[in-house]
Amino acid sequence: MNSSPFIMLVTVICNLYLFIVLLRLVLQLTKADFYNPISQGVVKATSLFVLPLRKVIPAIGRVDTASLVLAFAVQLLTVALVVFIKGAYLSPTGYALYTVAGTLYHLLDLYFWAMLISVILSWVAPGANHPGAMLVGQITEPLYRACQRVIPPLGGLDLSPIFIFLSISFLKQILSAYNI
Numbered sequence: 001m002n003s004s005p006f007i008m009l010v011t012v013i014c015n016l017y018l019f020i021v022l023l024r025l026v027l028q029l030t031k032a033d034f035y036n037p038i039s040q041g042v043v044k045a046t047s048l049f050v051l052p053l054r055k056v057i058p059a060i061g062r063v064d065t066a067s068l069v070l071a072f073a074v075q076l077l078t079v080a081l082v083v084f085i086k087g088a089y090l091s092p093t094g095y096a097l098y099t100v101a102g103t104l105y106h107l108l109d110l111y112f113w114a115m116l117i118s119v120i121l122s123w124v125a126p127g128a129n130h131p132g133a134m135l136v137g138q139i140t141e142p143l144y145r146a147c148q149r150v151i152p153p154l155g156g157l158d159l160s161p162i163f164i165f166l167s168i169s170f171l172k173q174i175l176s177a178y179n180i
Contacts, residue, residue: 007085011180014078015106020045021074022103022110025067032138036131046070075103082180101178108175112168114139119161 024046027039034043053066076099083090118140121133147160
């Protein structure tokens, strides 16, 4: 869908901010350490929009709905800008579909990269104390635990990353038609 350099620039900038907003949402869902310097950077980068939204939109359980609404808003802005630049038309249903599916696609993408980093770190630097490594571990651990309930480690070999990667790839393939 990116046919011009300007569209590419808009999508890269918007998707980068969407990644940061989704990272904030995932950090809160996984109860990651918010004293981590990377977490602090994510909070600072998103607080300008999240804090005013929190005054209007209350959290539902552990889900920070203000961050979720902001993620949807950023994805909707991305879709609207791309449609406007292309001079195309999209129905309100199309906007809703591209917004929700695109946000889910990018959330899966975030988990894909976190999983990949986690697997590489387990080979290269197991038990690393770097703030980035600790944060990746905190994000991916609930996913590993959920998968290990179904597929326990076999003789010290953990197959859960393989099944998680397959699941993420399958879901991303389904949602890829709505990725801008």
